[in-house]
Amino acid sequence: MNVAETREALSELVGGIQPGDPLPPERDLAARLSVSRTTLRKAIAELVSIGRLVRRHGVGTFIAGPKLAQALSATSFTEDMLARGFEPGARTLSARTRSAGAVLGRRLEVSPESEVLRVYRLRLADRDPMAIEELHVPSALVPGLSGDDLASHSFYALLEQCYGVRIATGVQALEPTVTTPEESELLRVPVHSPAFLFERTSRTEDGQVVEFVRSVYRGDRYRIVAEIAPRG
Ligand code: GLP
Incomplete structure (x- = not known):
């Protein structure tokens, strides 16, 4: 053989x-x-x-255990994990507010001078590291929101409960990547392990951009499953 x-x-x-x-x-x-x-x-x-x-x-x-089948849907990490019977978790690695700049401003559809909250979080399932997320949200949408809030609460739940903002739609891009030494340490995988790189832009029902998120999901724990759109 x-x-x-x-x-x-x-x-x-x-x-x-x-x-x-x-x-x-x-x-x-x-x-x-x-x-x-x-x-x-x-x-x-x-x-x-x-x-x-x-x-x-x-x-x-x-x-290895079976991989988690991840759908391309507008659900949150917390909702996904609860639906699977895992305890969702988050560790905030850094959080800061700065002006958007031209590139991020375009993505979030705000002016380059607008303030944006950037939160870098490690996401956990039953305390196991699963993904790293870099969240960008226009500060004007979430006044007072801090990185600590996002270590103990679901972002989507806070959006709805505290700010009356509901995410309805989004666009998600998916590319293969390998983990950097820093990501590998956080995710507890060997350096240069295969991973999925997601970029998601989410909007409210009336089209306002709420978040731009770049996340790295462990390739050894996930497989991506997408519904096929009906043939026209
Ligand atoms: C998923 C999405 C992110 C979103 C996050 C919110 O991971 N890919 O775009 O920001 O969920 O998760 P939670 O509500 O658990 O904080």
């Missing part, structure tokens, strides 16, 4: 093992699949890179 065939056979074999359990010893796997240790190691490395296996340095290689 070549590496690709070995990867597929190994993937099937691994499917019968409980997530969180260790991968059986290499010599057993190589014998079971009748492949060399070199081919097996390459196949293992491929399964690690696509998130089927998790390598913990100095400990070993383990079967």
